[in-house]
Amino acid sequence: MTAATFKISPQREPAQPRILIADDQQDVLDALRLLLKGHGYSIETVNSPADLLAAVGRQEFDILLIDLNYARDTTSGREGLDVLSRLREIEDAPPVVAMTGWATVGLAVEAMQFGVSDFVEKPWTNTRLLEILSKQIGLGRERRESRRRAEEEARAREEALLHLQEQEREIAEAKAIQEKLxxxxxxxxxxxxxxxxxxxxxxxxxxxxxxxxxxxxxxxxxxxxxxxxxxxxxxxxxxxxxxxxxxxxxxxxxxxxxxxxxxxxxxxxxxxxxxxxxxxxxxxxxxxxxxxxxxxxxxxxxxxxxxxxxxxxxxxxxxxxxxxxxxxxxxxxxxxxxxxxxxxxxxxxxxxxxxxxxxxxxxxxxxxxxxxxxxxxxxxxxxxxxxxxxxxxxxxxxxxxxxxxx
The missing domain is CATH 3.60.40.10 (PPM-type phosphatase domain)
Known part of the structure; x- marks a missing residue:
């Protein structure tokens, strides 16, 4: 898999939150789609780590809801941790909520170290899942807005510096002309x-x-x-x-x-x-x-x-x-x-x-x-x-x- 490229648009965030769900079980994807669409989410689903990274590189999402296990009879969460590692390489990647039916305290801690914003166990509680998603989407949008403002301020400072340097060059040239005259x-x-x-x-x-x-x-x-x-x-x-x-x-x-x-x-x-x-x-x-x-x-x-x-x-x-x-x-x-x-x-x-x-x-x-x-x-x-x-x-x-x- 190759690292995806993710960019945050400077435009206003869409009113309808966009969520990417990654899980290898179709029934899980269907259930989550039904639940979240009814609460105003725009949904996209994938069933493999490769498709997840490709989707993140293709468009923007407010949040990623991903399973940590994809291969049959695997419960270590290693595949999910590998995906999280790849996501960390992406600039301005959206927040991640991880979910698995085989969670352990050690896996949860390790996932958090890889940048997971929160953790949900299967089977999930709808109320808790919705609360977590709403909270993390809000925090993610605030972070993106803060980064956007910081980037705009940095650009403004750079433009001001370039303008000042140009002014200084013009002043020096004008002074040289005047002195010669x-x-x-x-x-x-x-x-x-x-x-x-x-x-x-x-x-x-x-x-x-x-x-x-x-x-x-x-x-x-x-x-x-x-x-x-x-x-x-x-x-x-x-x-x-x-x-x-x-x-x-x-x-x-x-x-x-x-x-x-x-x-x-x-x-x-x-x-x-x-x-x-x-x-x-x-x-x-x-x-x-x-x-x-x-x-x-x-x-x-x-x-x-x-x-x-x-x-x-x-x-x-x-x-x-x-x-x-x-x-x-x-x-x-x-x-x-x-x-x-x-x-x-x-x-x-x-x-x-x-x-x-x-x-x-x-x-x-x-x-x-x-x-x-x-x-x-x-x-x-x-x-x-x-x-x-x-x-x-x-x-x-x-x-x-x-x-x-x-």
Missing amino acids: LPREIPQMPGYEIASAWQSARLVGGDYFDILPLDEKTLGICIADVAGKGMPAALLMSNLQAAVRGLSSLSLPPNLLCGRLNSIVHRNTDSDRFITFFYAHLDGSARLLAYVNAGHNAPFVVRADGSHERLREGGAVLGVFGTANYELGSAQLSPGDRVILFTDGVTEACDPSGEEFGEARLLRLLEDHRKLSADELQAKILAVVAEFSGSRWQDDATLVVLGVCE
């Missing part, structure tokens, strides 16, 4: 200090900045925040960088560059994607900053005397409208001034109570430390925000600090 070295200009900082959150955002030498006396300075996180944001940021660098090579003023950039973003992104963007030309000789703010956090200009202004002129965020016009703003710089560009990851960093760091705190920090060098100032800002938030960066935090040398 950010400038490795910051171009400098005589008479100025330029420093930058990028603090990555676990879920990679879409922060981007760039410093672009346009000619001997002009630098292009930009900072942006792409809507979304993860790979979609990283890919959009990659496209943004390519477009900015391509357009900046045309020597367009910031307002015209932003107009063209807006059209490109609108054509090539989904309707729910947009970019906040700030772009400026620094004329080093004239100490003039010509800029456009496309819906970005307005940079601070902190003067040497402690006064400040915000760089707000511009227009709509990039990508929302097919056509957009942008106003050109300007700021005349003086020695000792500091210009601070930042993304919302700085001001929206939260402390454990949920309070945001906010622009007011940032401004006080800038006013108090305006005498620091550009590099010292960006480091100070990040350190203070990290202390405030407990280093829980919910979003990327990016800074560009421009200092006018005295």
Whole structure:
């Protein structure tokens, strides 16, 4: 005989219990069929161990009611014990109630060791037999339901783990893309200090900045925040960088560059994607900053005397409208001034109570430390925000600090 394969269906148990009866005596099978069918059981009968195992492999049963002796003039129960041994090899085999007319205490104990759930002697008492079957069917269904739930939970945990691993891979890939796009070295200009900082959150955002030498006396300075996180944001940021660098090579003023950039973003992104963007030309000789703010956090200009202004002129965020016009703003710089560009990851960093760091705190920090060098100032800002938030960066935090040398 070969071991049968038995599987439990995840579907709801049938209302009518299914029972497989195995006995070598036809009159016993007939009597049990008559009794149990009258009590709502679905019956199948076999008269040999081989047929029993074949039936179990073919379909599902709530319970097996089996004789332990099959060969004529045999009372040892060995055949039944062999069947029980084979049933133990079957995953999720149904409960077994054994019956025999030649029971001994030793045989009953041995049968229980082979996994028999209960034992009935021939001739049986109908009431006791029905009670045993009802009890064991209920217990068997509970065990199967418990296993089914455990399997579903295990599958759910496995799927969640696979999803988490996929997320981690995507986060790592997005972070790698973002790091490659950010400038490795910051171009400098005589008479100025330029420093930058990028603090990555676990879920990679879409922060981007760039410093672009346009000619001997002009630098292009930009900072942006792409809507979304993860790979979609990283890919959009990659496209943004390519477009900015391509357009900046045309020597367009910031307002015209932003107009063209807006059209490109609108054509090539989904309707729910947009970019906040700030772009400026620094004329080093004239100490003039010509800029456009496309819906970005307005940079601070902190003067040497402690006064400040915000760089707000511009227009709509990039990508929302097919056509957009942008106003050109300007700021005349003086020695000792500091210009601070930042993304919302700085001001929206939260402390454990949920309070945001906010622009007011940032401004006080800038006013108090305006005498620091550009590099010292960006480091100070990040350190203070990290202390405030407990280093829980919910979003990327990016800074560009421009200092006018005295």
